[in-house]
Amino acid sequence: MDSALIPEGVKRCSFGKFILWIIIVGAVLLWGVVAMLLCWFKGLNQTNMNDAYGFAMWIWADLAVIALGGGAFFTGLLRYVIGKDELKNIINYAVLIGFICYSSALLILAIDIGQPLRGWFIFWHANVHSMLTEVAFCLSCYFAVLTIEYIPLILENRQIDKVPFFHNLSHNMHGIMVIFAATGAFLSFFHQGSLGGTPAVLYGRPFAFREGVLIWPWTFFLFTWSAAACGPCFTILVTWITEKITRKKLVRQNVIMLLAKIAGWMLATYTVAKIIDTWYWATVTAPASGFNFMDFYSNNPLYGPWILVLEIVVCGVIPSLILITKTGRKSSFLLISAVLLAVLGACVNRWVMVLQVMAVPVLTFESWFMYFPSWQEIATTILPVAYGIILIMISYRYLPIFPQEQELEEEKNASIFV
Amino acid sequence: MKVCRRSFLSLVIGGAAGTTLSPLPWKLMDDSSIWTQMWPWTPVPEDGEVSYVNTVCSLCPGGCGLTVRKINERAIKIEGMKAYPVNDGGVCLLGLSGLQLLYGPTRVKTPLKRVGARGEGRWEKISWEDAISEVVKKLADLRAKGLSHTVGCISDSDRGTVAHLLGRFLTVYGSPNFIRTPSMQDSYEQTMHLMHGVQASAGFDVENADFILSFGSGLIDGWGSPVRMFKVNSALKGKGKLVQVEPRLSNTAAKSDKWIPIKPGTEAALALGLAHVIIKESLYNRDFVNNYSFGFNDWTDDRGRSHKGFKKLVLDEYGPDDVAEITGISDSTIIALARSFARASKPLAVCGRGQGNTPGGLSEFMAVHALNALVGNINKKGGVWAVPDPDYIRWPEVEMDINAAKGMQANRIDGAGGKTYPDSRYLLNRFPEAVNSGKEYPMKALFVVGANPVYTIPDSKAVKEAFDKIPFVVSFSSYMDETAANADLILPNHVFLERYEDVPMPAGLQKPIVGFSKPVVKPQFNTRHVGDVIIQIAKSFGGVIADAFPWDNYEACLQKTLGNKWNALNKEGFWLDSNFMAKGWKRAFSTPSGKFEFFSRAFAAKNENLFQQFRPVEPEGDEGRFPLILIPYDYMRLASGCIGDPPFAIKTVEDTVLKGDDILVEVNPKSGRGFREGDQAILSTPKGAVKVRVHLFDGIMPGLVAMPRGLGHTAYDEYLADKGINFNELIGPVEDPASGLDAAWGIRAKLTRA
Amino acid sequence: MLPFSFEWLWDISHMLFMGGLWYALTILGLGMTYCIIKAAIDTSKGKGSH
Amino acid sequence: MKEEHKHGKASKFGMVIDLDKCTGCGSCMVACMSENNVPFKKDETNKLDSITWLRIYKLTNGKKFPETDICYIPRPCMQCEGDHGHSPCVSVCPATATDYNHETGIVSQIYTRCFGCRYCMAACPYHARYFNWWDPVWPDGMEKYLSPNVSPRMRGVVEKCSFCFHRYQLAKNKAYAQGRRELKEDEYQTACTQACPAGAITFGDLNNSHHAVYKLVKPDNKHGGRPRNPNAFRLLERLGTNPKVYYLSSREWVRRAGDNYIKDEVKKEHH
Amino acid sequence: MSTLDEKAKEASTEAVDEVETVLPPKEKKQDNGPWGYIILFFIIGFAASLVIGWGIFPKLLYSQKKQPIDFNHVIHVEAVEEGCESCHFFREDGSFSGVPKLVQCVDCHEEVMGEDPNEVKFVEEYVAKGQEVPWLVYSKQPDCVFFSHIAHVKMGKIECDTCHGHIGESTHSRVYEENRFTGYSRDIWGKNIAGLKKNTWDRMKMDDCAECHAENKAVPKTVERLPWPISWMPRPYEKPTSSQVRTQIDKDACFVCHK
Incomplete structure (x- = not known):
């Protein structure tokens, strides 16, 4: 039915099946949209946030998707600026995932603020000293970059490509993509960093506060570093999932290996830096404001030392070791486990830097603040996931996302018939 | 077709480009943000000319001066009146939220007549004329049947012109049943009556005392005139000492120099134990005791019976060991306390539990007052003064017709002033019993003015039952309170910010002062001053009743009554008898002996010796079934009197007192074993069982459960109703054997899992 | 925020920060404009027709 | 000459709360709420969504009966100055909706700018800032008592104590009408200070050695206003927020409750 | 592809005829397929949206309201002694009275004095009934704005017309235009929809306050330190220096004007 739109030389499932899945995921999306509208029209009382939890699940989701979307900027940097050419076979998907992550982040921000209609004040009345201003600026600019990177992909749709203007446009955009990618990398570096700075500049919150260099607290660099490490891992993970679902090999293993290796070394170095940071914070920064390191991990039902072990050892050291060793990467199981752990590690780190910051009591006469999100919060957080799945489904079906798909498919068929 | 599509796309792009270059999107973006700043559903307060009006607060017996800020015709803020003798600029949170009472949804906006069943909440609006004629018809009917004495009136005060108008009306109408709501004032008045032989209030010169010994009085929890007591407490810092004797770490205890936890109900024993030490160590004021007191040594009464003197009594029976046993306070503490009290230059002992809204046992008041006498701190700087009511209401004597005279000869329904309790003036705590049992006579009609007995009187169930038995209940409440909700007719009074009224004598003040409430704003609703309504009712009767009310209206009455003080009051807001001095010891006492009486001879003539009879008032209930004791506590953020807390006040209540609609009761972790903080529980007493939550608090004596007063309203608005539990539902009155007043201080209870 | 706004301060933070923002936006804007115009020219030259 | 120099010097308004006098009665809270048009809801017992610019905390010393002690700490906005001249909250606001006023030392909050x-x-480590989770709704007729000097806030913005800045402005207006520019100490007092029945709150200019607040705490203005009175302390002094709200207490445990200390750490005395 | 285009072209011959004159030469059109239409529709869209944005939109955005009474300032200014302040005066507490209340008007207009039908209406409908006139205030700022008249007029010696224009010279009340969306007076944004102004009183937005404050008291020190003294750039502001009387210009003083 829609065969004219499907890229040449590849096979896709029947249109009916496709629509059925769109409807199923769409239902989840709709649930999220209802929750979103409730939040917009009735206000943030629809959430379980409160004056102690001004930042909660959404900000965590925001930080997490941005970190995971970091695959786009880092792969782009490697592909266009540094010139790792093999990565051209995965860059499209990385861009798509990045686009989904960043558009989701912007959407979540638009729901999260109390006065969405005044959201533009952040640009027009900007306070340049605020980390959040930097985040908003770079986030929206980088989203523009991702859009620019995504547009040529759309233009490569079989029917659209037939239009000479669009064909030329796509061609030209590819031509100067290196400029866009470089700008994107620059923007991304800063906003990933400012996200790291967001909690770390809160000198009234000893759990979050970090010292640093000039205006940048250490977590500024840690966040950028971890996004560069975990973002590609997320790209690998999503590619693997897509391959499993489509039951096809979409990207050659050598591409995956290269990305995994780079990500592995990034993760390893990040983990070392994170350990040093934690050590310094636990022994110097926090005690200076009267806190014992263990004060942050005891007397509460959730945040125990386990969370630190999970983040640094289980989701840092272990996946690093797997990814930097050739044997580790070679084993499909270990590889996927490692990228999964790395992704989880980024999420846990963002969780800790947002929610545990809120939970720790600072005044001596207060106790731990606990919070559980309302269904509206959960629904609006799942909303981007559903939206991402739908966008991936449509893009995979109609756009030549995976340049190697056709040849891999032919090879596979050949191997079967030979 | 393709052209169409492309052209359309082109049109759209052109349109977008043009729109971007027009003011439309930018102006709309700007305006939409301005719209969020000016949402039509967010009120914009009107600006205008600022003015200030002074008045006096009558929400509690404190009588503070207020300055109300107005914008045009709106009252927008209440502040304390600077230089007002009671509060000098300070003001409590209830007074501060007065505007919420003025403009609040709980106001009764017009006279209402009950349509459905009692308390069902169905009302019919009626005109003032109809309402008044209905009252008059009913009263005239009763009077004609010779039942005038079955009409009663419950009022929050018996002072000032409004109370006098009510009393005067009942007198000419022919009923002795004017009843004042109970408070520690009753016990103190009786103490003054028996020990000083005078009809007076107790005034405390706390400003000049340097050692205040409080037997459970919530000096900074709303006792007396609250703001004044706060000021005193602050002034005392560094200059004097405050010792708080109380089973629970109240705010007063926490702010005191020493908190002495005591088994509840044994305060009188402690007072006598202190007396023991003072006498034994000869620390008492010889001049006063030897020359101006009676009953210190053994004595013989008119009938020749010999009595133990105060000295012998306490030396024999209240040695520190005995008292330590009774009170749970160590003997060394008792001795040390007695010494520091007696050695202070101006020691002062006070009592009246919490905010003093319950009278308490007379023996306790007399024992504590005896301590003041021992140190000679009576009618002296820094001591207790007997303060007579300001004497400015001098209306001609009423002329009674036969009906009235006959009605007035009937016994009071509450038994006050009768055979059993000859020295008591009002015993509202006995009223429910009297009505329910019908022993004396059935009550046929009841007026309630400035009081909310259905809520404030212990054993709410019995009170409600009594009200149900009275066929005609008229409430003059400005608010839809519990009593109004259970009335047949509501004749809403102006609230204090809308009316003229004299407010005599703030509680516990040592100087006679009359405060002056005046209207700050015009009446907001179709309400009438209760004084006006009484005058109108009286006038409708005609004859002697009308003759007793020669004034056109209340304002005229007040102006006439105040005479040359009117102008000064209007200007200053208060009238103070600055020359007033308590009478010296020589002339102070009008007892049979002419001296301060440790033992009242008048009383002894009728009763057995009080102190020999001293027994702690036992709480109701069986210890086996109810292992704990429930005590109430008062604190400033909850009004426990007839005024329901406005939203602002409720907002300040901590979440360890009220959580959602659940009340939290304080329990020591030792007694609350098995409960975690915030757990639900069933609290039961012999009077009933309620659902509560547990607040584990180390500041309360093990074995006790403490519950705040002032919650559990069922009427009023949604900001107050159904929050928590009314303590009075869980306790019943315990009659003091000497005075008949309610001496209950707690009740046996148990706490079980919910 | 533009330097025309009274909230603008001529200090290093504003110049660097806002400068960076406008710089990035300019690059993106110019880049896209270039691509579109060049595509239009290319198309008019008949390039890209299949 | 000296007088002239003082004229026009920036003020630093601060508050001193004597915890020995404070009775926890709640007058300050209500005075604040009624002065500043603070709304209320049906249920205000969830203190985490209940707007009280000035909140009274109840502290206990944690000891068992009968050694237990309690103390109340009223907590308005601390109007932090910060170590590096920026308050924790001001520097983070992305839209300049809150700022530090150098003329008065007060941290402002502009509701219509806040998004x-x-x-x-x-x-803010003090939880002095409150979010309007709900539309403010006054029961019918009660909006009559709203003051025109403070705008009612709309849903979705943050609000906090302003040291009754509007009173400063009204006092200034009055002074202008009399041809003066400077204010006397008693001309500008916050609503809570004025209402406190215990006289526990003192308010004034910490830069002016004639003002009562200065005399009470003797701030060391060279070191962020650290109090020199040994009974005075500030909340979370060690974080370097430099609050302008000081507390006085004669009880050691209360003073110690003002800050965090590592176990067995002896309180460092600064002299 | 080209066949499709031609079909479409045939279908819309009429449209082509109509606009042929403004189109590029025919041969070019034939060469380049549909470009002519594309440009044409672009221009149509562009022009139409400009007309809507600049012309129709402002008309729709504002509703027009008439003052309850047509007020003649000229007559009143002549009749009083102290100019504007005779009726728009300062109260003792320094607050500004704004539009006069009935009480002030009644001083003269207890009864009808002249023959103006507006005065008759005023006396009959308002004075007699004791009802305040619901004047529409042109310069009414949103509720969040705090403005101290006395600081500007008494201390700053600024003339009324600097902000309010020559309203004292008006003989009639002009139409009051209300923004349908935000509910406040058009005078704040200004008559000019682009927000441009010629006179100081043409607009009353925050930027206009800021402009005046900057002009009057900014201390242009920073500018000298900067390498680019660009004349069109607004003058920068400095932190307050100690003892001078200065106009409020700090960025750190939002709540001086906002409540």
Whole structure:
């Protein structure tokens, strides 16, 4: 039915099946949209946030998707600026995932603020000293970059490509993509960093506060570093999932290996830096404001030392070791486990830097603040996931996302018939 | 077709480009943000000319001066009146939220007549004329049947012109049943009556005392005139000492120099134990005791019976060991306390539990007052003064017709002033019993003015039952309170910010002062001053009743009554008898002996010796079934009197007192074993069982459960109703054997899992 | 925020920060404009027709 | 000459609360709420969504009966100055909706500029900032008591104590009418100070050695206003927020409750 | 592809005829397929949206309201002694009275004095009934704005017309235009929809306050330190220096004007 739109030389499932899945995921999306509208029209009382939890699940989701979307900027940097050419076979998907992550982040921000209609004040009345201003600026600019990177992909749709203007446009955009990618990398570096700075500049919150260099607290660099490490891992993970679902090999293993290796070394170095940071914070920064390191991990039902072990050892050291060793990467199981752990590690780190910051009591006469999100919060957080799945489904079906798909498919068929 | 599509796309792009270059999107973006700043559903307060009006607060017996800020015709803020003798600029949170009472949804906006069943909440609006004629018809009917004495009136005060108008009306109408709501004032008045032989209030010169010994009085929890007591407490810092004797770490205890936890109900024993030490160590004021007191040594009464003197009594029976046993306070503490009290230059002992809204046992008041006498701190700087009511209401004597005279000869329904309790003036705590049992006579009609007995009187169930038995209940409440909700007719009074009224004598003040409430704003609703309504009712009767009310209206009455003080009051807001001095010891006492009486001879003539009879008032209930004791506590953020807390006040209540609609009761972790903080529980007493939550608090004596007063309203608005539990539902009155007043201080209870 | 706004301060933070923002936006804007115009020219030259 | 120099010097308004006198009665809270048009809801027992610019905390010394002690700490906005001249909340606000006024030392909050990101709330360790989770609704007729000097806030913005800044402005207006520019100490007092029945709150200019607040705490203005009175302390002094709200207490445990100390750490005395 | 285009072209011959004159030469059109239409529709869209944005939109955005009474300032200014302040005066507490209340008007207009039908209406409908006139205030700022008249007029010696224009010279009340969306007076944004102004009183937005404050008291020190003294750039502001009487210009003083 829609065969004219499907890229040449590849096979896709029947249109009916496709629509059925769109409807199923769409239902989840709709649930999220209802929750979103409730939040917009009735206000943030629809959430379980409160004056102690001004930042909660959404900000965590925001930080997490941005970190995971970091695959786009880092792969782009490697592909266009540094010139790792093999990565051209995965860059499209990385861009798509990045686009989904960043558009989701912007959407979540638009729901999260109390006065969405005044959201533009952040640009027009900007306070340049605020980390959040930097985040908003770079986030929206980088989203523009991702859009620019995504547009040529759309233009490569079989029917659209037939239009000479669009064909030329796509061609030209590819031509100067290196400029866009470089700008994107620059923007991304800063906003990933400012996200790291967001909690770390809160000198009234000893759990979050970090010292640093000039205006940048250490977590500024840690966040950028971890996004560069975990973002590609997320790209690998999503590619693997897509391959499993489509039951096809979409990207050659050598591409995956290269990305995994780079990500592995990034993760390893990040983990070392994170350990040093934690050590310094636990022994110097926090005690200076009267806190014992263990004060942050005891007397509460959730945040125990386990969370630190999970983040640094289980989701840092272990996946690093797997990814930097050739044997580790070679084993499909270990590889996927490692990228999964790395992704989880980024999420846990963002969780800790947002929610545990809120939970720790600072005044001596207060106790731990606990919070559980309302269904509206959960629904609006799942909303981007559903939206991402739908966008991936449509893009995979109609756009030549995976340049190697056709040849891999032919090879596979050949191997079967030979 | 393709052209169409492309052209359309082109049109759209052109349109977008043009729109971007027009003011439309930018102006709309700007305006939409301005719209969020000016949402039509967010009120914009009107600006205008600022003015200030002074008045006096009558929400509690404190009588503070207020300055109300107005914008045009709106009252927008209440502040304390600077230089007002009671509060000098300070003001409590209830007074501060007065505007919420003025403009609040709980106001009764017009006279209402009950349509459905009692308390069902169905009302019919009626005109003032109809309402008044209905009252008059009913009263005239009763009077004609010779039942005038079955009409009663419950009022929050018996002072000032409004109370006098009510009393005067009942007198000419022919009923002795004017009843004042109970408070520690009753016990103190009786103490003054028996020990000083005078009809007076107790005034405390706390400003000049340097050692205040409080037997459970919530000096900074709303006792007396609250703001004044706060000021005193602050002034005392560094200059004097405050010792708080109380089973629970109240705010007063926490702010005191020493908190002495005591088994509840044994305060009188402690007072006598202190007396023991003072006498034994000869620390008492010889001049006063030897020359101006009676009953210190053994004595013989008119009938020749010999009595133990105060000295012998306490030396024999209240040695520190005995008292330590009774009170749970160590003997060394008792001795040390007695010494520091007696050695202070101006020691002062006070009592009246919490905010003093319950009278308490007379023996306790007399024992504590005896301590003041021992140190000679009576009618002296820094001591207790007997303060007579300001004497400015001098209306001609009423002329009674036969009906009235006959009605007035009937016994009071509450038994006050009768055979059993000859020295008591009002015993509202006995009223429910009297009505329910019908022993004396059935009550046929009841007026309630400035009081909310259905809520404030212990054993709410019995009170409600009594009200149900009275066929005609008229409430003059400005608010839809519990009593109004259970009335047949509501004749809403102006609230204090809308009316003229004299407010005599703030509680516990040592100087006679009359405060002056005046209207700050015009009446907001179709309400009438209760004084006006009484005058109108009286006038409708005609004859002697009308003759007793020669004034056109209340304002005229007040102006006439105040005479040359009117102008000064209007200007200053208060009238103070600055020359007033308590009478010296020589002339102070009008007892049979002419001296301060440790033992009242008048009383002894009728009763057995009080102190020999001293027994702690036992709480109701069986210890086996109810292992704990429930005590109430008062604190400033909850009004426990007839005024329901406005939203602002409720907002300040901590979440360890009220959580959602659940009340939290304080329990020591030792007694609350098995409960975690915030757990639900069933609290039961012999009077009933309620659902509560547990607040584990180390500041309360093990074995006790403490519950705040002032919650559990069922009427009023949604900001107050159904929050928590009314303590009075869980306790019943315990009659003091000497005075008949309610001496209950707690009740046996148990706490079980919910 | 533009330097025309009274909230603008001529200090290093504003110049660097806002400068960076406008710089990035300019690059993106110019880049896209270039691509579109060049595509239009290319198309008019008949390039890209299949 | 000296007088002239003082004229026009920036003020630093501060508050001193004597915890020995404070009775926890709640007058300050209500005075504040009624002065500043603070709304209320049907249920205000969830203190985490209940707007009270000035909140009274109840502290206990944690000891068992009968050694237990309690103390109340009224907590308005601390009007932090910060170590580096920036308050924790001001520097983080992305839209300049809150700022530090150098003329008065007060941290402002502009409701109509705020777009509700709540970053400032995350930054404030005192929980002095409140978010309007709900539309403010007054029961019919009660909006009559609203003061025109303070705008009612709309849903979705953050609000906090302003040291009754509007009173400063009204006092200034009055002074202008009399041809003066300077204010006397008693001309500008916050609503809570004025209402406190215990006289526990003192308010004035910490830069002016004639003012009572200065005499009470003797701030060391060279070191962020650290109090020199040994009974005076500030909340979370060690974080370097430099609050302008000081507390006085004669009880050691209360003073110690003002800050965090590592176990067995002896309180460092600064002299 | 080209066949499709031609079909479409045939279908819309009429449209082509109509606009042929403004189109590029025919041969070019034939060469380049549909470009002519594309440009044409672009221009149509562009022009139409400009007309809507600049012309129709402002008309729709504002509703027009008439003052309850047509007020003649000239007559009143002549009749009083102290100019504007005779009726728009300062109260003792320094607050500004704004539009006069009935009480002030009644001083003269207890009864009808002249023959103006507006005065008759005023006396009959308002004075007699004791009802305040619901004047529409042109310069009414949103509720969040705090403005101290006395600081500007008494201390700053600024003339009324600097902000309010020569309203004292008006003989009639002009139409009051209300923004349908935000509910406040058009005078704040200004008559000019682009927000441009010629006179100081043409607009009353925050930027206009800021402009005046900057002009009057900014201390242009920073500018000298900067390498680019660009004349069109607004003058920068400095932190307050100690003892001078200065106009409020700090960025750190939002709540001086906002409540």
